[in-house]
Amino acid sequence: AQSVSQHNHHVILSEAASLELGCNYSYGGTVNLFWYVQYPGQHLQLLLKYFSGDPLVKGIKGFEAEFIKSKFSFNLRKPSVQWSDTAEYFCAVNDGTGGFKTIFGAGTRLFVKA
Amino acid sequence: GAGVSQTPSNKVTEKGKYVELRCDPISGHTALYWYRQSLGQGPEFLIYFQGTGAADDSGLPNDRFFAVRPEGSVSTLKIQRTERGDSAVYLCASSPSGPSYNEQFFGPGTRLTVL
Numbered sequence: 446a447q448s449v450s451q452h453n454h455h456v457i458l459s460e461a462a463s464l465e466l467g468c469n470y471s472y473g474g475t476v477n478l479f480w481y482v483q484y485p486g487q488h489l490q491l492l493l494k495y496f497s498g499d500p501l502v503k504g505i506k507g508f509e510a511e512f513i514k515s516k517f518s519f520n521l522r523k524p525s526v527q528w529s530d531t532a533e534y535f536c537a538v539n540d541g542t543g544g545f546k547t548i549f550g551a552g553t554r555l556f557v558k559a
Numbered sequence: 560g561a562g563v564s565q566t567p568s569n570k571v572t573e574k575g576k577y578v579e580l581r582c583d584p585i586s587g588h589t590a591l592y593w594y595r596q597s598l599g600q601g602p603e604f605l606i607y608f609q610g611t612g613a614a615d616d617s618g619l620p621n622d623r624f625f626a627v628r629p630e631g632s633v634s635t636l637k638i639q640r641t642e643r644g645d646s647a648v649y650l651c652a653s654s655p656s657g658p659s660y661n662e663q664f665f666g667p668g669t670r671l672t673v674l
Contacts, residue, residue, distance in 0.1 A: 449601075477661055488562070489602070489650070489665040496661070535601050539661065545590060545654075546615050547663070549601030 447472040449536050449550035457556045458526050466521040466553050468510075468536030475541030478519040480510055481549075484532045492534070495519065496541065506530070528559040561585075563666035565651050571672045572641055580636040580669045584653030591634050592663060593626055594650040602650055608634060641673045 452467035470476065480492040493504025500512040510521045519536060536550040564583040572578050584591050590609055594602035604618040608628045616626070623641075628634040638645055648670050652663035 454599075481665075488667055489652075491662055491664075494662065537601075544615075545592070545607045545609075545661070546604050546617065547592070548604065549594075551599065551601050
């Protein structure tokens with residue numbers, strides 16, 4: 446069965462600090478990978494996704510993630526965070542051969558101090 | 560509407576009662592998903608519809624949970640004989656056909672509290 450592990454439940458950073466949120470998944474086949482974000486008081490929304498091709502994926506608001514197949518990882522990064530990045534971030538995976546059942550990690554709450 | 564809508568936004572019920580939660584997806588989206596999110600956890604997959612049919616209901620925890628999408632648009636999640644452990648936020652998402660088929664658009668959720 447697929448599973449997703451997010452290493453940090455809570456992260457506190459100062460503005461302009463660099464961010465890296467860890468995500469590892471367990472699934473032996475082809476995968477689609479996602480990062481979703483939930484800003485305070487808002488719905489979950491897609492931040493970025495990997496289906497195939499270039500393993501370095503760029504998303505909205507300066508975020509990027511790198512798929513490392515050998516490590517079953519899809520870590521999220523941002524070189525310089527802003528106060529407005531305060532949110533909860535969820536890593537998710539589904540079967541890349543056409544499956545729609547999506548498995549989410551437990552989430553990482555990021556708080557950025559102004 | 561422009562986004563996925565869910566009603567009610569909050570539902571408080573007593574143990575043993577029956578509840579229905581409604582999801583109105585983005586117009587034209589063919590796929591519809593239900594998730595349950597408990598405090599401190601990520602969304603937990605319940606069921607996914609492609610059109611009117613439930614393509615994958617492997618996440619439904621037991622036979623007290625049932626979902627329908629009779630006309631391929633609005634969906635209703637039905638929970639019978641509610642238990643306190645059913646308390647959670649129930650999320651609905653929809654996705655289009657075509658190249659963005661795997662991009663899910665989420666609604667605001669229904670917060671269910673079973674007393």
